Amino acid sequence: MISKASIFFLLLVALPVVIHAQIKRGTVVDAESGTPLPSATIQLEGTYGGTITNREGEFSIDIEEYPANLLVRYIGYKSRKVKLEEWTADTLRVSLEPSVTELGKIVVTDRDPGLSIMERVIERKKMWRSSLKTYQAEAYTRQVLRNDTSIVSITESGTRSFWDAEQGHREVQLYSRQTTNIGEDENFAGVRFLPNFYDDNITIAGYTLVGVTHPDALDYYDFLLLETLQIDGQPVYKIKVIPERNLQPLFKGMVYVLGEEYALLEVDITPNEVVDFPPPVQEFNLSYRQQFSNYGQQYWLPVDMHVSGTVDISMIGLRIPTIRFNQTSVLSDYRVNIELPDSLYRKDQEFVRAEIDSAARFSRDPIPLTDEEKRAYETVDSTNTLDKAFEPEGFLARFLDDDNSDDNGGAGRFLPDSVRFTGRFNRVDGFNLGVKAGRLFESVGTEPELFGSYSFHADRWNGGVNVGQKIPLGFSESSVVFRTAYENEVKASSAGSMYPSILNSFQTLAGGRDYFNYYKSETISGEVEIRQLLDMIDIEAGFSSSSDRSIMTAPGEVFDYSIFGLHRERLPNREIWDGNVNVARFEIVLNNFGKNFGVTGNRGARIQVEHSAAGLGSDFEFSSVDIAAGWSMATFFRRRAFANSLDLELSAGYTFGDLPPQRLRLVDGSMGRITPFGVLKTRNRRPYEGSRYWALSGEHNFGTIPFELAGLDLLANRGWGIIIFGAAAYSDADEELYSFEPLTTGGGVHSEAGISLNRVFGLFRIDVAKRMDSAGGYVGVSLPRYF
Numbered sequence: 001m002i003s004k005a006s007i008f009f010l011l012l013v014a015l016p017v018v019i020h021a022q023i024k025r026g027t028v029v030d031a032e033s034g035t036p037l038p039s040a041t042i043q044l045e046g047t048y049g050g051t052i053t054n055r056e057g058e059f060s061i062d063i064e065e066y067p068a069n070l071l072v073r074y075i076g077y078k079s080r081k082v083k084l085e086e087w088t089a090d091t092l093r094v095s096l097e098p099s100v101t102e103l104g105k106i107v108v109t110d111r112d113p114g115l116s117i118m119e120r121v122i123e124r125k126k127m128w129r130s131s132l133k134t135y136q137a138e139a140y141t142r143q144v145l146r147n148d149t150s151i152v153s154i155t156e157s158g159t160r161s162f163w164d165a166e167q168g169h170r171e172v173q174l175y176s177r178q179t180t181n182i183g184e185d186e187n188f189a190g191v192r193f194l195p196n197f198y199d200d201n202i203t204i205a206g207y208t209l210v211g212v213t214h215p216d217a218l219d220y221y222d223f224l225l226l227e228t229l230q231i232d233g234q235p236v237y238k239i240k241v242i243p244e245r246n247l248q249p250l251f252k253g254m255v256y257v258l259g260e261e262y263a264l265l266e267v268d269i270t271p272n273e274v275v276d277f278p279p280p281v282q283e284f285n286l287s288y289r290q291q292f293s294n295y296g297q298q299y300w301l302p303v304d305m306h307v308s309g310t311v312d313i314s315m316i317g318l319r320i321p322t323i324r325f326n327q328t329s330v331l332s333d334y335r336v337n338i339e340l341p342d343s344l345y346r347k348d349q350e351f352v353r354a355e356i357d358s359a360a361r362f363s364r365d366p367i368p369l370t371d372e373e374k375r376a377y378e379t380v381d382s383t384n385t386l387d388k389a390f391e392p393e394g395f396l397a398r399f400l401d402d403d404n405s406d407d408n409g410g411a412g413r414f415l416p417d418s419v420r421f422t423g424r425f426n427r428v429d430g431f432n433l434g435v436k437a438g439r440l441f442e443s444v445g446t447e448p449e450l451f452g453s454y455s456f457h458a459d460r461w462n463g464g465v466n467v468g469q470k471i472p473l474g475f476s477e478s479s480v481v482f483r484t485a486y487e488n489e490v491k492a493s494s495a496g497s498m499y500p501s502i503l504n505s506f507q508t509l510a511g512g513r514d515y516f517n518y519y520k521s522e523t524i525s526g527e528v529e530i531r532q533l534l535d536m537i538d539i540e541a542g543f544s545s546s547s548d549r550s551i552m553t554a555p556g557e558v559f560d561y562s563i564f565g566l567h568r569e570r571l572p573n574r575e576i577w578d579g580n581v582n583v584a585r586f587e588i589v590l591n592n593f594g595k596n597f598g599v600t601g602n603r604g605a606r607i608q609v610e611h612s613a614a615g616l617g618s619d620f621e622f623s624s625v626d627i628a629a630g631w632s633m634a635t636f637f638r639r640r641a642f643a644n645s646l647d648l649e650l651s652a653g654y655t656f657g658d659l660p661p662q663r664l665r666l667v668d669g670s671m672g673r674i675t676p677f678g679v680l681k682t683r684n685r686r687p688y689e690g691s692r693y694w695a696l697s698g699e700h701n702f703g704t705i706p707f708e709l710a711g712l713d714l715l716a717n718r719g720w721g722i723i724i725f726g727a728a729a730y731s732d733a734d735e736e737l738y739s740f741e742p743l744t745t746g747g748g749v750h751s752e753a754g755i756s757l758n759r760v761f762g763l764f765r766i767d768v769a770k771r772m773d774s775a776g777g778y779v780g781v782s783l784p785r786y787f
Helices: 004-014 113-129 371-379 501-509 705-709 713-717
Strands: 022-030 041-044 050-052 058-063 068-073 080-084 092-096 134-146 151-164 168-178 201-204 207-210 221-231 234-243 251-258 263-271 281-293 304-315 318-336 351-353 419-426 430-438 446-455 460-472 479-492 518-534 537-549 579-590 604-612 622-634 645-657 665-667 680-684 688-690 692-703 721-732 750-760 764-771 777-782
Touching: 041 058, 041 281, 050 058, 050 318, 068 092, 080 092, 113 221, 113 234, 113 251, 113 263, 134 371, 151 371, 221 251, 419 501, 645 665, 665 692, 665 721, 680 721, 680 750, 680 764, 680 777, 688 692, 688 721, 692 705, 692 750, 705 713, 705 721, 721 764, 750 777
Parallel strands: 022 092, 168 351
Antiparallel strands: 022 058, 041 050, 041 068, 068 080, 134 151, 134 318, 151 168, 201 207, 221 234, 234 251, 251 263, 263 281, 281 304, 304 318, 419 430, 430 446, 446 460, 460 479, 479 518, 518 537, 537 579, 579 604, 604 622, 622 645, 645 692, 665 688, 692 721, 721 750, 750 764, 764 777
């Protein structure tokens, strides 16, 4: 295996670095007013090297040998060539004269000239971009973070950037500098994520925007010619970019096109209003400015990038100081269509740090610090943390403060982090209170856990211990985990249910119907789990031996109580089959599939096989196969960060033999008025159960699009959306086996459809459902769909 150090050695030997250059500093100003010209380009003639000026018109550039010629350009000004015979310490002052704009005759047609100009830009791009396969560049990046009052932090980075047309970007950090409140390992400044506005598609904050030079750009934008400027005697067209599709994430602003070359010289644009985030983000603004040069060659490559933005986050009772950020990057010393080292793309790692001292190459300021930035380096120290700079304000802020946990009331003042209280409520336990203690010994990968509790109504102690041992396999993130456990407690008959016991506790205490049945179980188990043996695949095998007994099954034995006393009489607790249930189990999980209550999309699957037989010491013989799968796919408006999406979820199972009642599978209905995705909303307060079952749920999230189309911007801006959904399920069981009538679908299929108002106040969704196979409806709430 090639070490990281050897990779960097190969990079730096194969791609030599000049370290003996001399730094020449200068300023670029308007010849008439003396006003500094920010972002003027300075090119070292005959090379792919250059830099830009900062906001105060200052620049510095490495010159390897003299004499040398500097080409200084700024749109709307006459370019100037400065010949330097030898190095001097004097600061160079370059004055540029404004060029005289000479407007040519514009033929008036139904089509704006800006459209024709951009059409030619796109055609020219197709010609040269097709032969651009790779490049390498030296990059310098400075990121400045501010709050409402001052600079909070500065990070600088000198990197070597690599680009491959098929494999994308890689970046090696050779030098970094930052204010003392930022750790060196926290400096990720670079250019790998910066957009190149010559790309067809531009990804910004999760949105995929059509670039202004996309082959289909004229279908998405209107281009309006505003005026014609000059540079080096050539016309420069100033063109306004106007989005034509209100619901698509697009750009707006200005582009500057070099007339004779029909190439982008500069873009100065911002994303349109579609690129936004729902509350609590109240404001999210970004702007981009990028210049290009062909350095006298065929290819037009980025010279720099300026990104600025603000983010405001607030809600009732909470506000975070405005986050303001600026990033300036300059790229130079391009090497085009070279063979890139294979080691760059052996790992899916876009950014790495060189483990050698490469500071000599970047021991300069390609873009000099402004006076404000110099003061920040002098005054910002390690105590000026980002947490302090952006400390939340408002009466809710104290609930976000993790550093002052000792000042809070409750158990946190006297219990160690490894110990916590537990609790539940149901009609068999009554109130159950306990303590759980666990600790992870990371050095050896061992995690023991003890728990104990007391059920006040059942008048019994519960307890157990389980121990996990993790053993890395030595490749990728694969590992083997061994677990063994002993448990003696009251258990719920909840196989297949997505509802946790704490949720059932709350709704039962409030007067709702207790959703589960209960039994006593003493269990010894052991299992082995192989994690990430293959990409996104976990395998688990185990054996458990349980002694199950009925509890509290006589009439009137259950705890008939709720906080407000407003509930129907509690249903009796059901008998189970007493005996030993010894089970061998095997499970495969794809893509870490699990229940997530519909908050996000889910792609994955789980297959579980169980076998119980006399040969395993069991009193019951059965075999079962259960599968669950989910799939989420983008449908409409895919370029948005939160595209419209269709989500499907399937569960099914079949049992051969006689399944004990405590092992019947559940198909969830609504628990009170709580209805997460994947349950039957019109199956009120009770699940279906069976030894044979299937359930299919689906919903389509239209997001804010319906409100945007209807012109209801107030709701759309708050992130409210529309979801339509439907579900169907079937369950069956051999009723003659049991002393009770299982809660099956009765030989038919339960089906329903409905609509949801999503992200109401950013906190929940309101569901309205109609049962389709018979009479019945439902109105309830659930967790919102966020992604």
